[in-house]
Amino acid sequence: xxxxxxxxxxxxxxxxxxxxxALEACARCGLCAEAxxxxxxxxxxxxxxxxxxxxxxxxxRAEHDWLSRVxxxxxxxxxxxxxxxxxxSEMAFSQCTLCRRCTFNCxxxxxxxxxxxxxRAMAGAAGAAPELLVMLADAAIEKGRDPSFYREMFxxxxxxxxxxxxxxxxxxxxxxxxxxxxxxxLYVALSGVHTILPPAIIFTAAREDWTLSLFEASNYGxxxxxxxxxxxxxxxxVNEAKALGVEEVVLAECGHAYAALRWEAxxxxxxxxxxKVVSLIEKLDQYIAEGRLQLDPxxxxxxxxxxxxxxxxxxxxxxxxxRRVLRAVASHFVEMTPNRAEAYCCGGxxxxxxxxxxxxxxxxxxxxxxxxxxxxxxRVVVAxxxxxxxxxxxxxxxxxxxxxxxxxxxxxxxAIHGPAVRHEAEKLFAGVHSVAG
Amino acid sequence: MxxxxxxxxxxxxxxxxxxxxxxxxxxxxxxxxxxxxxxxxKGSPARGVWYAFTLGMAPWAKESxxxxxxxYLRGIAFHVGIFAGLSALLLGPLWAALPxxxxxxxxxxxxxxxxxxxxxxxxRRAERDLRALSxxxxxxxxxxxTLYLALAGVALLDAAWLPAMYxxxxxxxxxxxxxxxxHCLYFFFSRxxxxxxxxxxxxxxxxxxx
Numbered sequence: 250x251x252x253x254x255x256x257x258x259x260x261x262x263x264x265x266x267x268x269x270x271a272l273e274a275c276a277r278c279g280l281c282a283e284a285x286x287x288x289x290x291x292x293x294x295x296x297x298x299x300x301x302x303x304x305x306x307x308x309x310r311a312e313h314d315w316l317s318r319v320x321x322x323x324x325x326x327x328x329x330x331x332x333x334x335x336x337x338s339e340m341a342f343s344q345c346t347l348c349r350r351c352t353f354n355c356x357x358x359x360x361x362x363x364x365x366x367x368x369r370a371m372a373g374a375a376g377a378a379p380e381l382l383v384m385l386a387d388a389a390i391e392k393g394r395d396p397s398f399y400r401e402m403f404x405x406x407x408x409x410x411x412x413x414x415x416x417x418x419x420x421x422x423x424x425x426x427x428x429x430x431x432x433x434x435l436y437v438a439l440s441g442v443h444t445i446l447p448p449a450i451i452f453t454a455a456r457e458d459w460t461l462s463l464f465e466a467s468n469y470g471x472x473x474x475x476x477x478x479x480x481x482x483x484x485x486x487v488n489e490a491k492a493l494g495v496e497e498v499v500l501a502e503c504g505h506a507y508a509a510l511r512w513e514a515x516x517x518x519x520x521x522x523x524x525k526v527v528s529l530i531e532k533l534d535q536y537i538a539e540g541r542l543q544l545d546p547x548x549x550x551x552x553x554x555x556x557x558x559x560x561x562x563x564x565x566x567x568x569x570x571x572r573r574v575l576r577a578v579a580s581h582f583v584e585m586t587p588n589r590a591e592a593y594c595c596g597g598x599x600x601x602x603x604x605x606x607x608x609x610x611x612x613x614x615x616x617x618x619x620x621x622x623x624x625x626x627x628r629v630v631v632a633x634x635x636x637x638x639x640x641x642x643x644x645x646x647x648x649x650x651x652x653x654x655x656x657x658x659x660x661x662x663x664a665i666h667g668p669a670v671r672h673e674a675e676k677l678f679a680g681v682h683s684v685a686g
Numbered sequence: 687m688x689x690x691x692x693x694x695x696x697x698x699x700x701x702x703x704x705x706x707x708x709x710x711x712x713x714x715x716x717x718x719x720x721x722x723x724x725x726x727x728k729g730s731p732a733r734g735v736w737y738a739f740t741l742g743m744a745p746w747a748k749e750s751x752x753x754x755x756x757x758y759l760r761g762i763a764f765h766v767g768i769f770a771g772l773s774a775l776l777l778g779p780l781w782a783a784l785p786x787x788x789x790x791x792x793x794x795x796x797x798x799x800x801x802x803x804x805x806x807x808x809x810r811r812a813e814r815d816l817r818a819l820s821x822x823x824x825x826x827x828x829x830x831x832t833l834y835l836a837l838a839g840v841a842l843l844d845a846a847w848l849p850a851m852y853x854x855x856x857x858x859x860x861x862x863x864x865x866x867x868x869h870c871l872y873f874f875f876s877r878x879x880x881x882x883x884x885x886x887x888x889x890x891x892x893x894x895x896x
Contacts, residue, residue, distance in 0.1 A: 264718060265718050265719045265720060265721065266715055266716070266718045266719065266720040266875065266879075267720070267875075267879045268718075269715050269718055269872070269875070270715075270872050270875035270876040270879055271876065273868065273869060273871075273872035273875075274869050274872035274873050274875065274876035275869065276866070276869050277816070277819045277820060277821075277824055277866075278757070278761060278816075279813070279815050279816045279819055280750040280751065280754060280757065280758065281750060282815055283749075283750065283753060284749065284750055292815075294814060294815045294818035294819070295818075297815050297818075297819060299819055300815075300818065300819055303819065315864065316823075316864045316865060322822070323821065323822045323823050323826075324821050324822075324823045324865075324866075325821045352880065353748065354748045354749055354750035354751075355748075355750070356743065356748070356750075356751065356758065356761070357869070357873050357876050357877065358738060358876045358877045358879065358880030358881075359876055360876070360879065360880070511725060512725045512887065513725075514725075515723075515724030515725040516721050516722075516723065516724050516725065518724070519724065520724060521724050521725070521726065525726075526725075562889070563889060564887070565887065566728050566729065566887035566888040566889050568889070587749060590884075590889050591749055
């Protein structure tokens with residue numbers, strides 16, 4: 250089977266009702282143009298979301314539309330070829346972060362990101378997806394198949410980290426258990442201690458019955474729009490949570506991981522999970538509402554702004570929770586404009602931040618976000634997504650913003666009452682800034 | 687048979703074709719799978735759908751329409767004109783029984799819609815991004831609707847134009863399910879899916895309550 254045939258076969262498999270609607274509903278009114286951060290940064294016709302959609306629609310019409318088969322020039326229908334597939338793939342992986350801002354701004358609600366995800370899936374089937382994303386996804390799958398070697402090393406690392414946790418909390422009973430059966434909460438971090446220690450301090454302060462997952466929350470199969478791969482990566486956590494019998498899976502501050510496991514994975518598995526899936530942000534909000542954390546907002550004195558990760562906000566619906574947490578832990582907070590469901594993408598979403606070949610394009614597309622940040626006058630930018638923090642860190646350097654970038658959990662740790670925690674948290678917070686900024 | 691009757695029958699045949707073709711499209715779309723949502727909802731899907739078809743269509747609801755209120759309102763006026771024009775076509779045989787004021791109102795709606803359609807075609811040609819996006823189908827669709835609305839508006843005031851209106855109406859009805867205008871069917875699918883999405887995930891909630 251040729252690459253084009255593989256791509257078309259994948260397209261036909263994906264052609265469900267929402268995809269038909271996205272392919273057919275666009276009236277090409279162009280109102281979506283400025284919604285796209287690529288267009289806002291570089292106003293060119295090819296950056297209009299509808300134009301990206303048209304690239305796939307041309308191939309769709311050539312296969313499925315009677316009028317287009319008879320008069321292809323009348324509708325610009327075009328059979329998919331190797332050249333057009335290569336163009337489509339490049340576009341879907343490098344000029345769209347799947348942020349959904351265009352959909353929210355479309356009078357017809359056209360789901361252009363769905364079209365781009367379809368193209369990504371077609372590219373994957375044709376062997377035209379970025380190799381790095383495929384490798385990262387496959388490495389995660391491999392780890393899930395045989396975690397025994399990795400587990401021993403990880404448990405040792407966590408035992409060392411436990412000592413640090415005890416020193417920082419002043420609590421000799423503080424623990425970082427890995428895959429402890431019977432725990433109420435399974436926390437799934439990202440790779441790196443910076444997403445383990447602050448939540449561990451918070452869980453300890455909130456007296457949570459928690460354990461740590463062996464796996465990372467990130468799911469590169471999602472960026473490839475490759476459901477079998479994404480499902481296999483998610484299965485590691487789903488099976489782990491079921492085996493441990495936890496009530497809740499709490500995900501690190503990671504936008505795509507949240508959108509994937511909270512909203513998409515149950516559909517991939519065809520079941521409603523026997524545990525809740527929440528973001529660490531929602532958990533923090535819950536602890537604060539329940540009075541389980543004693544917080545002092547006066548310790549975070551710098552002007553802070555919040556970046557809505559597209560996956561957390563527009564896709565995930567986690568919009569007011571981080572704001573409630575920020576109000577509880579910081580004394581000076583300013584909103585970016587626009588914000589919440591209207592926030593601009595930082596430019597690092599959709600796996601872009603992991604692809605060095607598109608770095609220049611990604612930084613250019615991040616200009617609207619950089620300008621938003623600059624206009625706030627804030628000194629600290631909080632983002633509840635690792636990819637966003639990485640991208641904003643690069644925007645910080647590229648556009649000379651002179652801001653510090655922080656996860657929400659780091660600010661919470663800093664604001665937790667208790668001299669031991671506060672003193673150590675300040676050191677930790679400074680460390681995070683030097684890494685991210 | 688006189689010319690009026692022939693053109694009326696032509697329009698009727700076109701109407702039946704349009705209904706059958708749209709029904710076929712609706713059926714074909716429904717034969718495609720629709721995955722059931724397994725993730726527990728955070729908000730109300732029904733409320734999301736309601737919002738998507740009501741307040742979510744308001745000019746102030748989206749940044750894009752706040753930025754381009756004239757273009758959006760022109761589009762809305764054009765579509766109101768289309769509804770007036772199609773209502774006039776369906777009510778055609780009963781025109782004599784309609785109150786004169788209603789006929790004038792329908793004529794005004796059609797006429798204004800035609801002007802907005804013409805403005806839309808010109809904008810599509812004049813604006814760089816729209817021009818790059820457009821296919822011949824886009825121009826044909828808007829000009830055909832504009833022609834029909836103009837003829838309907840005139841015919842409502844002068845019955846001598848009725849045969850011309852019916853011919854243009856017949857052409858429009860045949861073209862509707864085949865060309866770009868078929869988006870009128872998929873609009874309902876697309877908006878509904880959008881509403882379900884924002885309602886289920888409670889994105890709407892923050893938008894409405896902040």
